[in-house]
Amino acid sequence: MSGAAHPPSPSAAVGEWAGGQITEHAHCLLQGNPGPMTLDGTNTWVVMAPGSSSALVIDPGEDDEAHQQRVLDHVASRDARITQIVLTHGHGDHSEGAPRLARLTAAPVVSAGRGGDLGHGDVLDAGGVELSVVATPGHTADSLSFALAADHALLTGDTVLGRGTTVVAHPDGELEAYLSSLETISRLTGDGAVSTILPGHGPTVPDAAAMVGFYRRHRRERLDQVRQAVADGARDADEVVASVYADVDRSVWPAARLSVLAQLTYLRRRG
Structure with missing residues (x-):
């Protein structure tokens, strides 16, 4: 489960994203798994300083031998080795490849959530x-983002995508927490710490503040639409989806239903 491309957002058009070296310290290897929920595919990020002998990999993607070997070869071509594998969250399109890459490199896998090692404020050494x-x-x-201060960039996993909006994956995902996370990212963009978003799917976002503003407005608008659908007689999440997401491809309705359930839970808690 990943992001659903709902409305347009301030970023590049479909088909323009192929990855590559994006900032001085961040390289993106795009996995060949495009789809309604993964956009162009999963972005596997390699973070390292120029000339460093070690690298950190974020989100190895789905379990695909060719992709994990490509990541390994990319790092080896720079006379470096992978010393740590990090997950933004546990969804399979980001995490399933981690065990294979760990076997190939003997690098540890770190994440948040149940049994995880990472928490807010921890600092990782990403190849210098x-x-x-x-x-x-x-x-x-368990969603995490990673601030790459040297490049004024934030690696966001599925919290903010490069195109469209993401799913609040009820019941694990929660709208109140998500809105709070958008506020956290907004503060980082507001004080200049973050100007660029390096997402888990879709192209790089060069104007982080504009994208986060779009996300926050979109969530408010969707909540208003859900309220109105209920007021108009929608009796359950499926009927809300049919009303609110009528202009969205039906292939993403199952994901939209998860977001609607999260929205209904949020509204119910507020009476």
Whole structure:
């Protein structure tokens, strides 16, 4: 489960994203698993300083031998080795490849959530450059982002995508937590710490503040639409989806239903 491309957002058009070296310290290897929920595919990020002998990998993607070998070869071509594998969250399109990559490299896998090692404020050494852990739950309970201060960038997993909007994956995901996470990211963009978003799916977002503003407005609008659908007689989540997401491809309705359930739970808690 990942992001659903609902409305347009301030980023590049479909088909323009292929990855590559994006910032001085961040390289993106795009996995060949495009779809309604993964957009162009899963972005596997390699973070390292130029000339470093070690690298950190974020989100190895689905379990695909060719992709994990490509990640390994990319790092080896820079005379480096992978010393740590990090997950933004546990969904399979981000995490299933981690055990294979760990076997190939003997690097540990670290994450948040049940049995996880990471928490808000932790600092990781990503091949000679620091990554700060930013807890951003909401898409899932274990969702993390990583601040790459040297590049004024934030790696967001599925919390903020490069195109469209993400799913609040009820019941693990929670809208109140997600709105709080957007506020956290908004503060980072507001004080200049983050100007660029490096997402888990879709192209890089060069104007992080604009994208987060779009996400916050979109959530408010969707909540208003859900309220109105209920007021108009929608009796359950499926009827709300049919009303609110009528303009969205039906292939993403199951994911939209999860977000609607999260929205209904949020509204119910507020009477």
